[in-house]
Amino acid sequence: MASPIILALIFVLPILYFLIKERRYSSKLPPGSLGLPIVGQSLALLRAMNDNTAEQWLAGRIKKYGPISKMSLFGTPTIFLTGPAANKFIFVNDALAPQQPRSISLILGRRNMLELVGDDHRRLRGAVVQFLKPEMLTKYVGKIDGEVKHHINSEWKRHQTVTVLPLMKSLTFDIISSLLFGLERGPQRDALCKDFVELLAGLWAVPVNLPFTTFNKSLRASAHARKALTEITRKKKAMLESGHCSPSEDLITYLLSLKGEDNNCALSEEEIVDNAMVLLTAGHDTSSTLMTFMIRHLANDPETLQGVVHEQEEIAKNKLSGDTLTWNDLSKMKYTWRVAMETLRMIPPIFGSFRRALKDIEFEGHLIPKGWQVFWASNITQMDANIFHEPTKFDPIRFENSSSIPPYCFVAFGGGPRICPGNEFARIEILVTMHYIVMQYKWKLCCKEDTFKxxxxxxxxxxxxxxLEFRDSHV
Known part of the structure; x- marks a missing residue:
């Protein structure tokens, strides 16, 4: 067991290093305070997020220090940046690498897109983007349609009351499992889903691997999930080599089929599994959250709901009972997608994220020292009255002409070379799901208190x- 002196040095030396560096660069650093050692402003931010006052907390910092300030979050000196210019600086600057909590890389794997930089990131991201581009996804609309219909028939129809968020998470997991891994409904998919529920619980946990901790349970669930995904990958590789499946069958077979000149596009088994873990995690959480908050908003906004219902009725009336939605049908759901975008603007699933400075860099005359992290929050520009008129008003018409929104102001999907590669995939599953829900049901909220954390x-x-209440002319 490490002695108290060694443990103290482990915590104290990094702090002394950054304090010395802060003093060295004090004249160039932005205003603000690093707060108490290790703790910094972490507890204050986490408390504000839990109380749903994080936007106000950050607004208070901006009022006090301006759009660029220093703080300490999660044990690391941090520069907080805000505004369209800051968003662009963060998203396109090669000197800023992703900075994920250590727990994420330990659970999801070290060779995932969130962790990699440079050529490795471009190679892996390029492979995933090729599969998720519209030309590829058109052929999977029917598969997603089938998963949504099965989910509603099995989880919604026999109940007068349902709880939306866990159902949406279950649905998005099933869709991604089917599309990415080719997993049909059954014990294997159920077991993988159970592992991912435990895995997700520890992504933001303190990375201390002690028995019975959330992080320990998450690591064990990750090991089970990785074993299952590795077996799937090896099985599909054998099928691909023997000609028993096509490269476009699912994401795994597609990634396995990549070779390129001199084999420079080929992905290792570790890379395929790690990025399958990331895509399943990211797609599972963000889309389910967005659909949950769309349903929440529509329950209290009859005018917007009527607009969505009218649009979906126009599509349904030209289809026979049991027909599958098509890519052409989805292209007509413009108003429904604007409702989704406005929901994303007001309640983005990802509140903000971090980058790490790979070298000393400057922004608007202020220094960002090497090793410090940069923090950005999407709501700052998305709820800025100077950018979006009456930002607290829900108005889908804002997105009628997306080109009218200034660049790097609506950043729910990120931006630059790391913009979310699954935008189009998310659009398909959200539009298909909302079509069948609004065509079959009316609903009202059970909780009088309409809050979230x-x-x-x-x-x-x-x-x-x-x-729930059935519509008279449900499909």
Missing amino acids: RDPMPSPLHGLPIE
Whole structure:
């Protein structure tokens, strides 16, 4: 066991290093305070997120220090940047690398897109983007349609009351499992889903691997999930080599088929598994959260709901009972997608993120020292009255002409070379799901108190229980 002196040095030396560096660069650093050692402003931010006052907390810092300030978050000196110019600086600057909590890389794997930089990141991201581009996804609309119909028939139809968030998470997991891994419904998919529920619980946990901790349970669930995904990958590789499946069958077979000149596009088994873990995690949480908050908003906004219902009725009336939605149908759901975008603007699933400075860099005359992290929050520009007129008003018409929104102001999907590669995939599953829900049901919220917290994703009170009622002309 490490002695108290060694443990003290482990914590104290990094702090002394950054304090000495801060003093060395004090004249160039932005205003602000690093606060107490290790703790800094971490507890204050986490408390604000839990109370759903994080935007106000950050606004208070901006009022006090301006759009660029220093603080300390999660044990690391941090520069907080805000504004369109700052967003662009963060998203396109090669000197800023992703900075994920250590727990994420330990659980999801070291060769995932969130961790990699340079050529490795471009190679892996390019492979995933090729599979998720619209030309590829058109052929998977029917598969997603089938998963949504099965989910509603099995989880919604026999109940007068349902809890939306866990159901949406279950649905998005099933869709991604089917599309990415080719997993059909059954024990293998159920077991993988169970592992991912435990895995996700520890992504933001303190990375101390002691028995019975959330992090320990998450690591064990990750090991089970990785074993299952590795077996799937090896099985599909054998099928691909024997000609028993096509490269476009699912994401795994597609990634396995990549070779390129001199084999320079080929991905290792570790890279395929690690990025499958990331895509399943990211797609599972963000889309389910967005659909939950769309349903939450539409329950209290009859005018917007009527607009969505009218649009979906126009599509449904030209289809026979049991017909599958098509890519052409989805292209007509413009208003429904604007509702999704406005929901994203007001309640982005990802509150903010971090980058790490790979070298000393400057922004607007202020120094960002090497090794410090940069923090950005999407809501700052998305709720800025100088950018979006009456930002607290829900108005889908804002997105009628997306080109009218200044660059790097709406950043719910990120931006630059690391913009979310699954935008189009998310659009398909959200539009298909909302079509069948609004065509079959009316609903009202069960909780009088309509609040939510962030942990770190936004989560409505009690998971958003709603009372269902069949529409007269449901499909």
